[in-house]
Amino acid sequence: MATAISTAPDLAWTKKISSPQELASFRQAILASLDPNAPRIRVCCGTGCKAVGSLDVLEAMKTAVAAAGVDVHVMPEVKRTGCHGFCSRGPLLTLEPQGLFYQRVKSEDTAEIVQKTIIGGEVIPRFLYKPPGSKEAIAKVSDIPFFAKQTKLVLKRVGRIDPFDIRDAIAAGAYEGIAKVLAEMTPQQVIEEIKVSRLRGRGGAGFPTGVKWESCAGQAGRHYVICNGDEGDPGAFMDASVMEGDPHAVLEGMAIAAYAMGSDRGFLYVRMEYPLAVQTLTAAIRQAEDLGLLGQNILGTDFSFRVSVSTGAGAFVCGESSALMSSLEGKVGRPRAKYIRSTEKGFRDSPSNLNNVETYANVPEIILRGGQWYTTYGTERSTGTKVFSLTGNVHNVGLVEVPMGTSLKDIVFGIGGGVPNKKELKAVQTGGPSGGCIPIPSKFIDINVGFGKLAEIGSMMGSGGMIVMDENTCMVEISRYFINFLVEESCGQCTPCREGLTRMREILSRITQGEGREGDIELLEEIGQFTNNFSLCGLGTSAANPVLSTIRYFRDEYEAHIRDKKCPAGVCKPLYYYEIDSEKCTGCGVCRKRCPAAAIEGEKKKPHTIHQELCIKCMECYRNCKFDSIRIM
Amino acid sequence: MKIIMDGKEVAAERGQTIVEVARRNGVYIPTLCHVPALEPAAMCRVCTVELVEGRRTRLVTSCNYPLRGDAEIRTDTPMLRQNRKVLIELLASRCPDAEALKELAERYGADLNRFPAEDRQCIMCGLCARVCERVGGNVLALCGRGVEIRVDTSFGRLSPTCIGCASCVQICPVNAIRIEDMDGERRVIVRGKEASRVQLRKCTSCGIHFGPVIDLGPVLDRAGEGGVPAFNASVCPACSRRSLARRLAERHFEQHAVESPDADEEG
Numbered sequence: 001m002a003t004a005i006s007t008a009p010d011l012a013w014t015k016k017i018s019s020p021q022e023l024a025s026f027r028q029a030i031l032a033s034l035d036p037n038a039p040r041i042r043v044c045c046g047t048g049c050k051a052v053g054s055l056d057v058l059e060a061m062k063t064a065v066a067a068a069g070v071d072v073h074v075m076p077e078v079k080r081t082g083c084h085g086f087c088s089r090g091p092l093l094t095l096e097p098q099g100l101f102y103q104r105v106k107s108e109d110t111a112e113i114v115q116k117t118i119i120g121g122e123v124i125p126r127f128l129y130k131p132p133g134s135k136e137a138i139a140k141v142s143d144i145p146f147f148a149k150q151t152k153l154v155l156k157r158v159g160r161i162d163p164f165d166i167r168d169a170i171a172a173g174a175y176e177g178i179a180k181v182l183a184e185m186t187p188q189q190v191i192e193e194i195k196v197s198r199l200r201g202r203g204g205a206g207f208p209t210g211v212k213w214e215s216c217a218g219q220a221g222r223h224y225v226i227c228n229g230d231e232g233d234p235g236a237f238m239d240a241s242v243m244e245g246d247p248h249a250v251l252e253g254m255a256i257a258a259y260a261m262g263s264d265r266g267f268l269y270v271r272m273e274y275p276l277a278v279q280t281l282t283a284a285i286r287q288a289e290d291l292g293l294l295g296q297n298i299l300g301t302d303f304s305f306r307v308s309v310s311t312g313a314g315a316f317v318c319g320e321s322s323a324l325m326s327s328l329e330g331k332v333g334r335p336r337a338k339y340i341r342s343t344e345k346g347f348r349d350s351p352s353n354l355n356n357v358e359t360y361a362n363v364p365e366i367i368l369r370g371g372q373w374y375t376t377y378g379t380e381r382s383t384g385t386k387v388f389s390l391t392g393n394v395h396n397v398g399l400v401e402v403p404m405g406t407s408l409k410d411i412v413f414g415i416g417g418g419v420p421n422k423k424e425l426k427a428v429q430t431g432g433p434s435g436g437c438i439p440i441p442s443k444f445i446d447i448n449v450g451f452g453k454l455a456e457i458g459s460m461m462g463s464g465g466m467i468v469m470d471e472n473t474c475m476v477e478i479s480r481y482f483i484n485f486l487v488e489e490s491c492g493q494c495t496p497c498r499e500g501l502t503r504m505r506e507i508l509s510r511i512t513q514g515e516g517r518e519g520d521i522e523l524l525e526e527i528g529q530f531t532n533n534f535s536l537c538g539l540g541t542s543a544a545n546p547v548l549s550t551i552r553y554f555r556d557e558y559e560a561h562i563r564d565k566k567c568p569a570g571v572c573k574p575l576y577y578y579e580i581d582s583e584k585c586t587g588c589g590v591c592r593k594r595c596p597a598a599a600i601e602g603e604k605k606k607p608h609t610i611h612q613e614l615c616i617k618c619m620e621c622y623r624n625c626k627f628d629s630i631r632i633m
Numbered sequence: 634m635k636i637i638m639d640g641k642e643v644a645a646e647r648g649q650t651i652v653e654v655a656r657r658n659g660v661y662i663p664t665l666c667h668v669p670a671l672e673p674a675a676m677c678r679v680c681t682v683e684l685v686e687g688r689r690t691r692l693v694t695s696c697n698y699p700l701r702g703d704a705e706i707r708t709d710t711p712m713l714r715q716n717r718k719v720l721i722e723l724l725a726s727r728c729p730d731a732e733a734l735k736e737l738a739e740r741y742g743a744d745l746n747r748f749p750a751e752d753r754q755c756i757m758c759g760l761c762a763r764v765c766e767r768v769g770g771n772v773l774a775l776c777g778r779g780v781e782i783r784v785d786t787s788f789g790r791l792s793p794t795c796i797g798c799a800s801c802v803q804i805c806p807v808n809a810i811r812i813e814d815m816d817g818e819r820r821v822i823v824r825g826k827e828a829s830r831v832q833l834r835k836c837t838s839c840g841i842h843f844g845p846v847i848d849l850g851p852v853l854d855r856a857g858e859g860g861v862p863a864f865n866a867s868v869c870p871a872c873s874r875r876s877l878a879r880r881l882a883e884r885h886f887e888q889h890a891v892e893s894p895d896a897d898e899e900g
């Protein structure tokens with residue numbers, strides 16, 4: 001996949017960079033050979049854009065450029081699904097140096113774009129983006145609210161550099177952090193800087209990174225620096241996009257950590273489902289070693305750090321710290337019950353520091369600009385930025401990086417563009433499968449998203465999943481969905497998680513099937529509290545959150561399912577039916593034509609009716625009625 | 634090191650687990666997956682207790698929590714009792730007839746029939762797998778995951794490494810494992826499924842089959858017991874007792890024969 005669109009550079013001309021100071025001149029040389037105003041065309045090659053033919057556009061564009069004889073670098077932009085939040089408008093192009101953003105480009109259009117825009121400098125209106133509900137077309141990437149309202153510290157180079165060419169990364173500032181550390185800082189100073197930044201782990205628990213490093217550094221024995229790239233949350237791809245789009249940020253962060261803790265060996269644990277990340281990281285390590293930025297005697301100093309990529313079997317629970325270390329050791333990836341920190345006794349019983357991809361990616365910039373600078377982003381207790389994966393019923397889906405403390409409203413409406421199809425916003429789920437659902441409308445729309453705030457209201461930051469849910473979302477079904485995921489992913493060794501979650505899934509299934517019983521809600525709460533209290537690892541102790549938080553905020557919806565045998569959101573099939581409001585129905589016939597079961601009858605211009613015994617509840621009529629006359633009963 | 638357990642100061646040594654300290658001081662804490670001789674795995678969770686840390690309390694499993702400094706522990710609060718009750722009720726569904734659970738059910742007021750029974754005949758304490766790894770042939774292990782987790786041999790095949798020691802049978806708290814000695818072979822049967830077959834030794838004297846044909850030396854070394862020569866004998870324990878008795882009798886007779894004149898005199 002990646003090799004088809006990658007341009008692996010020929011590094012034969014390189015030799016090792018022999019000192020931290022020499023990195024700067026090396027970078028100058030690369031920059032000098034690049035004209036910042038040289039035209040570049042980036043073709044988005046994320047999954048969404050590829051599905052609508054962006055690879056063809058890429059090739060067509062290369063041909064068009066060659067045919068016109070202009071000197072333009074046409075490059076693929078490798079990002080993840082939904083990266084721009086404009087997948088439905090692909091294939092997408094960005095044109096530098098103007099910063100133009102073109103959408104829905106076809107292969108046939110490439111010659112025209114080269115002639116008019118590249119050579120003629122003219123903007124072609126039909127490719128421009130119009131935000132929903134707006135008549136104004138936006139020409140520049142930087143003016144599109146989705147991008148303009150983000151603050152990119154972690155994702156700053158993602159999509160802007162060729163991840164397979166280290167020169168691109170160096171030109172954009174990669175490895176300046178490690179150079180600074182080696183030239184002028186002691187390990188203690190590095191740790192101090194991270195502590196000043198108050199950076200907290202981005203893998204879920206939010207543990208202070210500087211404190212973790214300090215406790216690991218203080219241990220005797222060989223130290224290991226490990227990166228958690230397991231990213232098992234369904235729908236999450238923030239770590240993937242960093243590893244794939246800017247692998248050097250993670251590697252540099254790990255090297256700095258290794259220096260701070262006196263480690264010479266690191267591992268990147270990447271899930272097997274991320275073959276592209278494995279390729280970019282492997283290529284990045286090789287190139288960095290060739291240049292003396294990793295491996296033996298980094299930048300000519302006596303600091304050495306060898307790092308390699310390991311692939312995990314792709315189980316969600318392997319992301320848990322002790323399970324990850326077992327898996328790295330070649331054992332079954334099952335959490336271990338040990339009351340000893342891995343910073344003391346982790347991988348191979350040696351002091352090991354485990355951090356998340358995004359955590360490491362924050363490090364180089366903190367070192368370069370100082371911990372104090374970092375705290376200017378975010379809030380008192382949650383500093384810096386966080387990458388969220390915004391999905392669900394929202395206009396712009398994709399990765400969103402904002403300062404900690406940004407309000408939910410700014411994320412969902414400001415950046416996400418709000419809920420499509422004139423639906424009401426019902427809830428925002430944060431924190432991944434074991435997070436919680438925040439009810440909206442409520443005062444919570446204004447909460448400042450940070451570690452503490454989310455926990456306070458029964459949800460969590462987790463790794464940064466954020467699912468927007470509209471009025472047609474059934475909260476009972478949502479909690480059944482998440483519990484089902486966690487039952488499938490549980491390692492099964494401890495009683496609460498294995499037995500408790502299974503029983504909860506059973507109860508939730510029967511409620512959604514209309515067989516809920518009086519007392520089921522209390523039973524769910526009782527088991528949920530037990531699994532949260534007694535489970536062995538973080539999977540079990542947080543697994544009941546989706547259930548407990550939806551009961552807390554949407555108890556009436558559970559009651560409607562159990563007592564009235566009704567699913568108010570119109571999701572649980574046995575618990576609702578559609579009815580046509582004869583007052584509103586104009587008899588336009590759209591529903592009748594669309595119904596795949598021929599269940600709708602009616603004369604033209606007269607109110608229609610639904611034959612309940614034929615209806616298969618596919619939602620087709622409900623979705624397509626322009627007069628809002630189909631009701632969920 | 635000052636350890637307060639349920640309000641009383643108790644005797645403890647640094648590094649001892651909470652369960653060890655409790656046992657030593659006569660404080661009851663339930664356990665289902667723990668025996669002192671094996672490394673704790675803390676899987677059943679029934680031994681969870683409250684560890685008071687300043688104003689916060691933390692839940693820890695007492696079978697594997699090592700006490701390293703002053704600590705206050707509560708072993709039997711209403712919250713713990715409630716959670717233990719749910720735990721037993723949930724476990725009972727997979728092992729409805731287990732005596733070990735009946736006892737605990739009585740203590741914590743658990744309803745063993747609260748959840749529908751799914752006769753899996755195993756409470757997943759993992760003891761058999763751990764003892765097998767330590768003193769047996771490393772045959773049994775926890776296989777699969779989630780609800781499907783079970784004790785099995787690798788790939789579910791008859792194991793070639795079983796030494797027929799029957800440690801698993803001895804340790805299983807719910808009698809889910811048994812051995813059958815038949816036709817010169819020992820079968821280890823885990824929840825009705827044959828896990829391994831080991832040839833039995835034929836007594837050169839009386840011809841019956843006894844202990845498995847296996848050199849137990851290395852295993853016993855691993856267990857730190859040293860080799861026990863009796864295991865490599867070619868005669869069964871009954872015959873070897875019989876021959877020992879015969880030898881003793883013969884020796885006695887020889888001594889007797891020498892000493893008989895005096896005896897006669899005394900008589």
Ligand SMILES: Cc1cc2nc3c(=O)[nH]c(=O)nc-3n(C[C@H](O)[C@H](O)[C@H](O)COP(=O)(O)O)c2cc1C
Binds near residue numbers: 230316320354355357
């Ligand atoms: C079930 C489970 C799954 C986890 N999955 C991940 C993961 O995919 N990636 C990750 O970075 N951390 C994951 N974590 C958190 C890790 O255990 C660990 O806290 C984290 O990697 C530490 O890094 P940080 O301090 O940088 O956050 C998971 C934890 C649990 C309990």
Ligand code: SF4
Binds near residue numbers: 491497498535540
């Ligand atoms: S909580 Fe779940 S995933 Fe964690 S150890 Fe227990 S069974 Fe395994």
Ligand code: FES
Binds near residue numbers: 666677694696
């Ligand atoms: S006895 Fe401690 S967890 Fe089972």
